[in-house]
Amino acid sequence: MIVNASNIQKAFGDAQVLKGVSLEVDAGEVVVLIGASGSGKSTMLRIIAGLEHADEGQLSVCGTPFAHGKPTSPFNGRVGMVFQQFNLFPHLSAIENVTIALRRVKHLSKPQAERSGVAALENVGLGHKAKSYPSQLSGGQQQRVAIARALAMEPDLMLFDEATSALDPELVGEVMKVMRGLAESGMTMIVVTHEMEFARKAADRVLFMDNGVILEQGKPTELFESPREDRTRQFLQRVRGAED
Amino acid sequence: MNLGALLGSSGLLWSGLLLTVYLSAITIVTSTVLGAVVGFVRASRVPGLSAILRIYVELFRGTPLLVQLLFIYFGAAYIGMGWVTTFIGAVVGLTLYEGAICSEIFRAGVEAVPPAQHEAAHILGISKWDSAVRIIMPQALRVTMPALIGQEISLVKDTSLAAVIGFAELVNQSQAVIGNINQPMLVLTVVGALYFIICYPMSVGARRLERKAAR
Amino acid sequence: MHHESTGWGTVLSHTDQFLSGLLITVEVSVLAFIFALIIGILGAAARRSRFRILRVIVGIYVEIFRNTPLLLQVFVAFFGLPALGLPLTNFQAGAVALAANAGAYLVEIIRGGLAAVPPGQLDAAHVLSLTRTDTFSRIVLPQAIRKVYPPIVNQFVQIVLGSSLLSAIALPELTGVAQTVNSETLLTLQSFGFALILYLIVSNIISVGSNLLGAVIFHPPLEAGGRSAGKGRRRWLIIPGTNKEPRLKSGV
Numbered sequence: 001m002i003v004n005a006s007n008i009q010k011a012f013g014d015a016q017v018l019k020g021v022s023l024e025v026d027a028g029e030v031v032v033l034i035g036a037s038g039s040g041k042s043t044m045l046r047i048i049a050g051l052e053h054a055d056e057g058q059l060s061v062c063g064t065p066f067a068h069g070k071p072t073s074p075f076n077g078r079v080g081m082v083f084q085q086f087n088l089f090p091h092l093s094a095i096e097n098v099t100i101a102l103r104r105v106k107h108l109s110k111p112q113a114e115r116s117g118v119a120a121l122e123n124v125g126l127g128h129k130a131k132s133y134p135s136q137l138s139g140g141q142q143q144r145v146a147i148a149r150a151l152a153m154e155p156d157l158m159l160f161d162e163a164t165s166a167l168d169p170e171l172v173g174e175v176m177k178v179m180r181g182l183a184e185s186g187m188t189m190i191v192v193t194h195e196m197e198f199a200r201k202a203a204d205r206v207l208f209m210d211n212g213v214i215l216e217q218g219k220p221t222e223l224f225e226s227p228r229e230d231r232t233r234q235f236l237q238r239v240r241g242a243e244d
Numbered sequence: 245m246n247l248g249a250l251l252g253s254s255g256l257l258w259s260g261l262l263l264t265v266y267l268s269a270i271t272i273v274t275s276t277v278l279g280a281v282v283g284f285v286r287a288s289r290v291p292g293l294s295a296i297l298r299i300y301v302e303l304f305r306g307t308p309l310l311v312q313l314l315f316i317y318f319g320a321a322y323i324g325m326g327w328v329t330t331f332i333g334a335v336v337g338l339t340l341y342e343g344a345i346c347s348e349i350f351r352a353g354v355e356a357v358p359p360a361q362h363e364a365a366h367i368l369g370i371s372k373w374d375s376a377v378r379i380i381m382p383q384a385l386r387v388t389m390p391a392l393i394g395q396e397i398s399l400v401k402d403t404s405l406a407a408v409i410g411f412a413e414l415v416n417q418s419q420a421v422i423g424n425i426n427q428p429m430l431v432l433t434v435v436g437a438l439y440f441i442i443c444y445p446m447s448v449g450a451r452r453l454e455r456k457a458a459r
Numbered sequence: 460m461h462h463e464s465t466g467w468g469t470v471l472s473h474t475d476q477f478l479s480g481l482l483i484t485v486e487v488s489v490l491a492f493i494f495a496l497i498i499g500i501l502g503a504a505a506r507r508s509r510f511r512i513l514r515v516i517v518g519i520y521v522e523i524f525r526n527t528p529l530l531l532q533v534f535v536a537f538f539g540l541p542a543l544g545l546p547l548t549n550f551q552a553g554a555v556a557l558a559a560n561a562g563a564y565l566v567e568i569i570r571g572g573l574a575a576v577p578p579g580q581l582d583a584a585h586v587l588s589l590t591r592t593d594t595f596s597r598i599v600l601p602q603a604i605r606k607v608y609p610p611i612v613n614q615f616v617q618i619v620l621g622s623s624l625l626s627a628i629a630l631p632e633l634t635g636v637a638q639t640v641n642s643e644t645l646l647t648l649q650s651f652g653f654a655l656i657l658y659l660i661v662s663n664i665i666s667v668g669s670n671l672l673g674a675v676i677f678h679p680p681l682e683a684g685g686r687s688a689g690k691g692r693r694r695w696l697i698i699p700g701t702n703k704e705p706r707l708k709s710g711v
Contacts, residue, residue, distance in 0.1 A: 051582055074588040087583035091601045091679070100597065101587035133679040146583075153587065306662040307655045308623035311634055314641075315651040322647035397526070404528035408627055415530055428538040436527045436535070443526035 001060075002027050002157050002188045003048060008057035010043055010069075017043050018054070019212035025190060027156070030183045032199040032220075033192045035209035036235060041192045044209070045161050048190065049081045062156045076105055077153025084162040086142045088134040088149070094121060095130035098149045106153070120152035121145065124178050140171030147178055158182065160191040196239060200224065208232045249425040250434065256424075257431075260417030261438055267334055267413060268400045274339040275399065276392070279346020284376075286347065287354035297347070304344035310405050313337040317409045334406035342399050349395060353388035354380060386457060393450035397443045404439075414438065470649040473640050480636030481657055487550060487632065488619045491557035495618070496611075498558065499565025506570050517566060524563035530624050532556045537628045553625035553632075561618050565611065572607035573599065605677060612669040616662050623658075633657060 003025040010018040018040045025031050033041040046052040047069070048061055054069035062078045064071050088097050095117050102113040121127045124144040134142050143163060150158060160179065164172045176198055183189055183202040193199065199206050200220050207217040208229075216223065216232045227233045286297050304312065317333030320326075328336075357380050365375035407416035418435045422428050502521070505513040524532065536559075537552035547555065576599050584594040626635035637654035641647050673681050 046582075049586055051585060075586075076588045079586065081582075081586040083579060083582065085577075085579050087577075087579040089580065089583070089598055089602075091605065101589060104590070104593050104597070105588045135679055149587070303655075303659065307658045308620040308634065310623040310626070311637065311651055311654050311658065314634070314638065315648070315655060318641065318647045319651065322645075401526075401528040404530040405624070407530065408624075415528065415534070418531075418534070422538065427542070429535070429542050432531060432535045432539050436523075436531055439527045439531065440523065444522060447522070447526055 001025070002029075002062055003190070004058075004060045005044075005048070006058045008044065008047060008054045008059060010040075010047060010052065010055050017212055018047075020057070021209075021212070021214055023207070023214070025157075025188060027188050028186045029204045030187075030189045030191065030202055032203040032206045033190065033209055034194070034196075034199065034206060034235070039209040040212045041209045042161050045081075045159050045190060045192055048157075049079055049159055050075065051081075077101060078156045079159065080150030080153060080155035080157070081159040081161065082143065082146050082150055082163045084165050086134070086139070086146045086166075088142055088146055090134050093131050093133050094126065094137070094145045094148075097134075097145060098152050101149070102152055116152050117148075120148040123151065124148045125174075138171060139167045140174045143167065143175050144178055147175075147182075151182075156188060158187055158189045160189065160193065162192055162194070164193065164195060194239070196224070208235065210235070247430075250421075250427070250430060253421040253424050253431075256417045256421050257414065257434065257438075260412060260414035263411070264400070264403050264413040265442075267331070267338070267403045267406065267411070268396075271335055271338040271342060271399060271403070272396050274335065275342035275346055278339060278343030280350050282343065282347035283350025284354060287351045301344045301347055304341050305348075309337070309341045309402055310408060312341055313405055313409050316340075330406065330409050330411035333409055334403070334411045338399065338402060338406070342395065342402065345398075346392070346395055349388050349391045350384070352391075353384035356387050357383045390450045390454035390457060393446055393453065397446045397450070400443055400446075401439065466646045466649045469644050470640060470646050470653050473636075473644075476636050476640060477633065477653060477657060480631055480633040481661070483550070483630065484619065484622050484632040485661075487554050487557065487625065487630070488615070488622050491554045491561060491618050491622075492615050494554070494558035495561035495565050495614070498562030499569045499611075502562065502566035503569035503573065506566065507573065521563045521566050524560050525567075529556065529560050529621055530627065532560055533624055533628060549625065549628045549630040552628060553622065553630050557618050557621055557625075560621070561614050564614055564617075568607050568610045568614065569603075572603040572610075575606050576602045605681060608669075608673060608677075608681065612665065616665050619661060619665070620658065 001024055003023060005021065005023040008018050008021045008023075009016070017038075021040070021044055023031075023044070033044065035041050043052060047054050047059070050061075050071045052069075054066070057069075059066040059069075061071065062075065064073055064075065064078075066072065088094075089100070092100065095114065098117040098120055099108075099113040102108045102116055103110065108116065118127055118130060121130055124147055126141060126144055126148065129137060129141060129145075134145070137145065147163075163179070164175050167175065172195070176195065179189075179191070179198065180202050191198070191203070203220050205217060206220050206223045208215050208223065208227075208231075210231050216227060216229045223232070224236065227236060282297050282301070286294050286301075313333065316337045317328065317330065320328035320333065361379060361383065362375065365379050370379070403413055404415040406413050407419070410416070414435055418431050421431050425431070502517045505517040508514065533553060533556040536547060536556040537549060540547055540552070540555075580598055580602065581594065584598050589598070622632055623634040625632050626638060629635065631639070633654055637650050641650035644650065
């Protein structure tokens with residue numbers, strides 16, 4: 001099992017953001033988290049990535065057990081994460097962004113790292129932009145470089161935190177295409193998104209989070225066509241209303 | 245530490261403080277007005293005027309205030325304007341210098357207002373004058389407030405340079421007091437504390453405004 | 460009535476003196492700047508440290524030196540310190556005062572530059588499992604340096620202009636020389652005018668020079684802009700030929 005989480009709780013100050021979330025993700029599964037802002041989905045993702053520390057609960061990711069809410073040893077690239085704001089290093093070119101961890105964490109030599117890096121960029125369709133800096137790339141291109149940067153480390157798990165929410169609509173497609181390709185190739189993915197089309201087409205399981213708990217989960221067709229909970233139905237109606 | 249002797253000279257320090265406050269107050273007003281006018285004119289890019297004003301600003305920002313004061317005060321005497329007192333020299337010099345810096349603050353403030361605001365006002369049919377005064381300026385002022393206050397703090401400190409041309413403000417008087425009682429550290433510390441009492445609250449206020457503006 | 464041309468001629472004949480004064484200006488300014496940078500770096504580190512006592516001490520230092528006049532600080536260094544048993548020459552006192560004053564501003568500038576690196580950068584570095592050292596030296600520091608470069612250059616210019624105050628403690632830097640020449644020749648406008656011109660040239664050389672240096676050492680090039688007012692100084696030149704492709708916003 002790639003992710004085994006049980007009863008994760010997390011509070012920020014007075015606000016209890018996660019109230020006991022349990023989640024199991026098997027190798028090759030594509031799990032999509034949906035829900036309103038503040039429901040805790042990003043926080044859950046960040047805890048899995050080791051960016052936040054859970055207050056309570058058991059967690060094991062890619063075979064690494066957690067203690068005191070954080071990983072007991074560094075992932076070293078086994079967990080890749082793609083952020084809403086891309087978080088590319090602006091002073092490094094695309095290829096440098098992709099290879100910095102290959103050289104400093106995996107200790108590859110410069111030629112080895114460059115080869116892997118160029119391959120990763122070509123996989124997302126940006127081999128020709130290797131020497132460009134983030135400020136010279138469109139949002140969609142930047143996000144694809146960010147994906148290449150994570151993939152170059154050969155992760156077992158990829159986390160996507162609203163990867164397309166900061167993109168202009170016409171650029172969302174190119175990133176979605178990469179994500180779908182990744183899902184089809186068998187990557188284990190946990191995706192927080194508002195793009196219901198992606199959930200419909202690529203997800204094995206959709207989880208609806210509300211108010212710090214997983215309210216409902218199921219196959220995409222089940223959840224979208226016949227949700228069991230009222231709040232799930234309300235949320236889906238609101239989202240559909242926006243899409244129409 | 246002979247505090248008694250210091251108290252004896254306190255009259256000198258007190259008059260110095262008053263003159264510092266007086267000079268600061270007058271110059272704050274004149275330099276802000278000058279800065280606002282120059283800043284707005286430059287921001288609205290009136291062709292011939294903008295170039296001249298740019299030279300003015302670059303000249304006063306690229307040279308030391310002290311030399312400007314010396315030039316103005318002693319230069320006035322040189323060309324026969326003996327009626328220019330140290331006070332007048334200080335006011336003119338400080339106004340021109342601080343005005344140049346203020347103008348950059350105002351210019352940046354106006355330019356920071358998104359062009360969309362000008363466009364929206366234009367579409368609604370609001371006259372250029374009204375849109376400048378009622379829409380652009382309030383937004384520009386909100387952004388510039390913290391920097392302006394910072395500038396006033398600098399101005400208060402800069403009044404100390406008038407000491408060099410003989411104006412009897414606080415630092416100038418401190419030299420006289422040191423001459424009297426020969427306790428330089430004590431006198432300078434007291435004078436420093438007086439400036440601090442004036443400037444520190446303004447610094448804190450400016451920082452608070454900055455935090456509010458950032459939200 | 461003096462002929463303006465003879466006036467300038469006389470003053471210009473003192474060019475040697477002016478240039479020696481300028482040399483002292485540059486010497487004291489560079490020395491002060493180096494020390495101010497050291498203070499700024501150490502102070503910024505102290506302000507970001509876990510130890511409250513360090514943060515408070517540096518905080519007090521910063522507030523004192525930013526809320527009192529430089530002239531007063533110069534007098535403390537030159538008249539006050541000897542009374543406490545530390546006699547300094549006018550050059551030394553000047554350098555100390557300029558360094559301590561600029562250092563206070565640099566502490567805040569450097570601290571601000573480090574804090575301005577977006578937290579998302581740290582997230583990305585963390586997820587890539589970069590070590591804390593690597594994250595600081597390869598991710599945070601380069602971005603912070605790019606941010607603080609213009610304000611630090613501006614602070615150097617302020618030091619050079621502030622060195623004029625050292626004439627008040629009889630240091631024969633440029634302003635002091637101008638005063639001397641003025642008292643000798645009585646050609647006020649020309650004496651101080653010449654000094655003003657020299658200062659203007661120097662501050663422009665520093666600005667343009669730092670632009671060129673910035674274009675050389677920073678890739679991608681620093682953002683054009685610098686329309687900051689207040690303590691900010693020049694507009695940045697966009698040097699033709701050193702920028703790469705035009706900046707694309709998302710959607711282009």
